[in-house]
Amino acid sequence: MSRTLGVSRSGFYAWRDRAPSARSTADADLMVRIKAIHTGSRETYGAPRIHAELADEGIQIGRKRVERLMKAAGIAGVSRRKASRTTFRDQRVRPACDLVDRNFYADEPDRLWVADITYVPTWAGFLYLAVVLDAFSRRIVGWAMGHNLKAQLVLDALNMALTQRRPIDVIHHSDQGSQYTSVAFGLRCKKAGVRPSMGSVGDAYDNAMCESFFATLEC
Structure with missing residues (x-):
């Protein structure tokens, strides 16, 4: 040899x-x-x-x-099936800065929340699910379901998280969907002392934690 x-x-x-x-x-x-x-x-x-x-x-x-x-x-995760886009950016609104930069590490609960929307097929049609996930515990701290993609959907999920957790100076990270860039959502964050953070447009890695949760949910 x-x-x-x-x-x-x-x-x-x-x-x-x-x-x-x-x-x-x-x-x-x-x-x-x-x-x-x-x-x-x-x-x-x-x-x-x-x-x-x-x-x-x-x-x-x-x-x-x-x-x-x-x-x-030779191992890989289960990819989310390709779905209709659930969030669209409102071009008239300037998004929040990205305070996370793909670093989803948190050293204690209620320091970083990540949020997103997906759709859930049912026998009667589609429902939309908005979640707020705590980066430290990997637990859902707020969620809401509805038949449409209005800003109230993400507001309901945020309000549940705020009621259950009562955080101080928590970062809320999401994509740049119009629900998250809406005036109503911005005002709610300001009133509650929540620091909004948004990833770039069309890049799943900027909200990888929620993407991974949804992949698990759909299995």
Whole structure:
């Protein structure tokens, strides 16, 4: 084999017998944990959700590393089925700044909430579901369902979260849908001391935590 590879016999055996690097050892340990989380999610979690779960366990690594290890292991999350857009930006309104920048880590409850809207098919037609998810606990703290996409839908979800949690200076992160950029929603946030934050247009990774939750919900 050493002749085929064009290396010396001693060089080949030295390469074969050398100890694995610290990086490869760490990757092997991470692979075990990633597979366990993926299996525990009924094989629905993708890289964003697994990355968040690892962060909860105190394992601080980059999402790209999680993606690389998942690809090497041949595992993937369940993608949300392509659906009709549920939110559209009101071009007349300036969106809030992105205070999150895809960093969904929170060190305690009610520091960061993420919100989004999806649709739920029923025998009678579609219902729309608005949720508010706490980034620390990964629990839904507010939700509302309705037959239309008016701003009241997200207001109801926010009001439930405010009533249940009574947060102080919480960040509320969403997309730039017209419901979240509406005057009524902005005024409610201001009155409650909520800091609105919005991701960029058309990029699911800017609200990956909610996207991952909806993927799990639809399984």
